[in-house]
Amino acid sequence: MxxxxxxxxxxxxxxxxxxxxxxxxxxxxxxxxxxxxxxxxxxxxxxxxxxxxxxxxxxxxxxxxxxxxxxxxxxxxxxxxxxxxxxxxxxxxxxxxxxxxxxxxxxxSIVSAVCETGLHIYKFGRVTSIPKTREDFFPTSPYHILRENLERGLHTLFLIDPEISLEEAVGYLFEAEKKEKRGVVSEETKGVSLSLGEEPEIVYGKLRDLKGRGKPQSLIIPGELHFTEEEFLRWWEHGEEEKG
Amino acid sequence: MxxxxxxxxxxxxxxxxxxxxxxxxxxxxxxxxxxxxxxxxxxxxxxxxxxxxxxxxxxxxxxxxxxxxxxxxxxxxxxxxxxxxxxxxxxxxxxxxxxxxxxxxxxxSIVSAVCETGLHIYKFGRVTSIPKTREDFFPTSPYHILRENLERGLHTLFLIDPEISLEEAVGYLFEAEKKEKRGVVSEETKGVSLSLGEEPEIVYGKLRDLKGRGKPQSLIIPGELHFTEEEFLRWWEHGEEEKG
Known part of the structure; x- marks a missing residue:
């Protein structure tokens, strides 16, 4: 067996x-x-x-x-x-x-643990990932999965390649926007970074401001928010460490 | 704490x-x-x-x-x-x-355990549920979530109200089709029922033929299938008991 x-x-x-x-x-x-x-x-x-x-x-x-x-x-x-x-x-x-x-x-699994952010499982669209890109390898399908999810008001869970940082993951989205020009993400777009270790590290904020302490396992771009989701996300707005 | x-x-x-x-x-x-x-x-x-x-x-x-x-x-x-x-x-x-x-x-959680069917997590759309309906309570949103997922080629995980049987869950889909008439499901549509207990009970087949032994936790309507998903699903086609 x-x-x-x-x-x-x-x-x-x-x-x-x-x-x-x-x-x-x-x-x-x-x-x-x-x-x-x-x-x-x-x-x-x-x-x-x-x-x-x-x-x-x-x-x-x-x-x-x-x-x-x-x-x-x-x-x-x-x-x-x-x-x-x-x-x-x-x-x-x-x-x-x-x-x-x-x-x-x-x-x-991160697929259900993502609810620790306060986002509702019923409002997630298709899961995708952010790859480590190279000059000759830049898949844009994750960007288009995000686009399709947002068009339906749904959240997107991006699993991040373990070799890249949060900044590189966010950089991927900006770069994809530059290439595809569909108006899906900007520096003002809000995201949630999630790393579940001994203590969870969850940060919510504008993509340009998102800073992770460690390597996050995932980045979530929320779609339309229910008021309880909004309330929960505000908890993570400045990172946990500032809550004392 | x-x-x-x-x-x-x-x-x-x-x-x-x-x-x-x-x-x-x-x-x-x-x-x-x-x-x-x-x-x-x-x-x-x-x-x-x-x-x-x-x-x-x-x-x-x-x-x-x-x-x-x-x-x-x-x-x-x-x-x-x-x-x-x-x-x-x-x-x-x-x-x-x-x-x-x-x-x-x-x-x-069933949200990730659903991969035991052989379906790929990346190809699931929005999760929804099948409720216990009454004469004066028949929400059709789960049917429309299925429709939207299928339009994008994605699988749909339905969590089934613990008070209803697999047959009632399938009946809900047929009834919703009769009301909404969008050509989303028929008796020929294929589904996977999934119940994870001491031994998993997974059955794949046409909705009209799906029979569960116990109460399934969930019903999955697959979207477009990758060939490895197809191969995996064939394993469940006649229920495990017939495999000896």
Missing amino acids: LYLIGMGIHDPRDMSVKGLEIAKRCEEVFYERYTSPVSVEGLRELLGKEVKELKRKDVEESNLLIEKAKEKDVAFLVPGDPLVATTHQELVLRARKKGIKVKIIHSS | LYLIGMGIHDPRDMSVKGLEIAKRCEEVFYERYTSPVSVEGLRELLGKEVKELKRKDVEESNLLIEKAKEKDVAFLVPGDPLVATTHQELVLRARKKGIKVKIIHSS
Whole structure:
């Protein structure tokens, strides 16, 4: 049996009680760090056993986990809620084709944790991401997803490439506006930056003023606001540190 | 301090390790069952202490939690990921206005667990719900959210009112089509029913044929499918029980 166990948003203790029990019971435990801050030492301490790190290519290009799961119970710990990453959906498909049973143990994900900002889940449009761009690589689809969501009054959750800063993420939006000229974002547009660690860091303000202390996991551009959403967002307007 | 701790999708052990540690440490522990199958006995056993059930009105209309949290550490356990419910967002706002610190401990939510179907999170449009209708209460907004999502090729996640069955949820869509006549759904439209319990129950098929064994938490109407999504959905085509 192959268990895909979510590690949740931030640290090893975001794993579910069930996930921890199963991982302790499994004969071998692997984990993939990817975009997560979870440390292997933290996992070893929590589980009280050896945990082996896999690289993305070990998951995508090799059948290591599937071969092992033929003979024994194997746990594969992944950041967030396991199947939000399509690469893990593909692993499940490959395992099933080889007759391996797979069980998913869910955990927290930024997709629902975004409600910590005070925005309503029912008012989010399509999720997208802000990529690390290069001179010869500048996809504008995230900009157009934002445009479509805003046209319907909906909020947009941007997952930010872990290699870029909040300033670079905002810069991407300004740059896309310059290229596409659809009047979607300006320096006056308001956004919410969200980083969920031991203490949440949530800041709401004009894009030109948004400053993150750490690397945010996400940037939200709100659509039309319900008055309770507005009230909640005002709480984050100057950053938490100024509230004493 | 008031801790809002998510209980996750299904049973008490879906709570995070961190959530369990905090709940054990708090002087008083409350929980709200609402739409969740979590039992108070299961919670008491897991925590090894008294857990008091609150009704929705105790949360919405009373300051019981806030008053208690003025003097001691109080844990409030809620189904899913805590702030996905707007009623808990309002509780947080009220607590903060009274100077009470609030900490959110995230957990799994159907909003991301829906990826267990094989559908990609990036291709979901706005989330909505299927209500329990009456002769004098038949909101059609969920139907129009589906229409808008489908127009953009996006999937729609319907959370189903816990009082109604899968057949009633599907019936709502057919009835809304009869009233609104926008050609959004027919008996041939394909859907995925999803119920995440000890074993997931996922069934994919034409709406007229969809039969759930238990009460599903949700119904998904897929939009345009990526070939890997199609491949994954075929797995659920006849229900898991027929796969042996």
